[in-house]
Amino acid sequence: MCNTELIVSAPGKAILHGEHAVVHGKVALAVSVNLRTYLRLQPNPDGTIRLQLPNVEAFATWDVSSLQPLRPPCAADPWNMDKLDSALFQRLRDFAGFTEETLDTHSMAVLAFLYIYLSIFAESRELPSFTVTVWSELPPGAGLGSSAAFSVCLAAAMLSVQGSVSLPPLDTESTARWCKQDLELINMWAFQGEKVIHGTPSGVDNAVATWGGILRYRAGNITPLSRVPMLRILLTNTKVPRSTKLLVAGVRDKIKKFPSIMGPVLDSIDGISITCEQTLQEMAGHATPEHYSVLEELMDINQHHLDVIGVGHTSVDHLCRITLAQGLHSKLTGAGGGGCGITLLRPGTDSLVVQSVILELKDCGYDCWETSIGVPGVQLHSMSSMTADVLSVFNSY
Ligand SMILES: Nc1ncnc2c1ncn2[C@@H]1O[C@H](COP(=O)(O)OP(=O)(O)O)[C@@H](O)[C@H]1O
C-alpha cells in the first residue's frame, strides 16, 4: 500500500516557433503558460487503483491483482528508452479493449496512465494502490500541451511514491520543486507518456511542462532562455477539435511524399526559430519598434509555412485576419488543424484595441484572453497553496 497523499501541478505551453519542424530535428522556441494541470494522489486501503479524469470523462477502477500480470518482466532503463515497450503497450490495449485505431481522449489518457504506472512500479515488491484524480485548466486537444502537462504530473507523482525521486520539502513553503536530477527523470518518464498519446513527440512539450520558463529545444537538447523581454501574448482557442497524433502523422506523410519541397520549408522554420531567438536576445537589452516588426513578420511567415505543411485551418485563418485588421499578428500554436493561436501584443498596444479584438474573436465563438508566460514548471503543492476552485473539483470526486 502507498501511504503518501500528494498534489502536483504542471503548466501548459505555447510554441512561439518550430511546431512540427521540431519533430524532425529543427529548433523550437516554447514558453510555459499560466494554465495548469493538477493531480491529486491519495492512498487506497482496498487494493484498488482508481483513476478519475473528469476533463476527458474517464473514470475507472481496477483491482491491483488484475494489473499485476501486465507488468513488464523488468524495469526499463529510464536513460535509454528510445521507443515504447511495444509488448507492454499491446498488453494494455488488449486489457482495456482498445485497438490501434482507438484515439479518443478518454482511451489515450487511460493508456498513458497504465503505461507509466506499470513501468515505474515494474520492479516494486507489490503494486501500490491509490486514487489519482487529475483536473486541468487547459483545454485538452487544443495545442496548449495538455497531454504533456498530464504526463508530467503522472510521472512526478508516481516517481515520488516509488522513491526514484525525493519529495522536495514543503516546510513553510506552499509549493516546492524537485532538484535538477529528479526533474530530468520526471521529464524522461513524461516523454514516454507523450509517446503513448502522440506516437512520435519531439519532447518539447514535456520539457516545458517540467522546466517551465522559456526554452529553446532541439533534438532533446533543452536550453532555457534567460535574457528575453517580457512578451505580451493573446491566446485564442478556436475550439475546433483536432488530434496531435494525426496531424503529426500527416506532416510525416507529406515530407515522405515531397521531400525536396517540404525539406526546405522545415529548414526555413528552423531559420525562423533561430532568428526569433536572436531577436529576443537583442530585445532584452533594448527593445525597439523595429524588433517587434521583425517578430511580427516572423509570425506571418511561419503561419504560411504551417499552411504549406498541411496543418492550417480556416478557423485559424479567420483569427489571423481579425487580428491583422487591428494591426496584430497571429499564428497557430501546437499541432494546428484548429486548436489555439497566439497573437503578439506590443508593450504599447492600446488596451482598447486589445479589448475590441477580444470581443470580435469571442463573437466568432472563440475563447480569447491575455496570458502570462514563463511560469514555473512541475511543482509539489501543500494543501494551503491550492485554490478553492481546484480543491472543490477534487473534493467532488
Ligand atoms: N486533464 C486531462 N485529463 C486526462 N487526460 C488528458 C488531460 N489533458 C490531456 N489529456 C490527454 O491528452 C490528450 C490531448 O493531447 P493532444 O492531442 O496532444 O493535445 P494537446 O496536448 O495540444 O492538448 C487527450 O486526448 C487526453 O488523452
Ligand SMILES: C[C@@](O)(CCOP(=O)(O)O)CC(=O)O
Ligand atoms: C506538433 C508538435 O510540435 C507540438 C504539439 O503540441 P500539442 O500537442 O498540439 O500541444 C508535436 C511535438 O513537438 O511533439
Ligand SMILES: [Mg+2]
Ligand atoms: Mg499534446
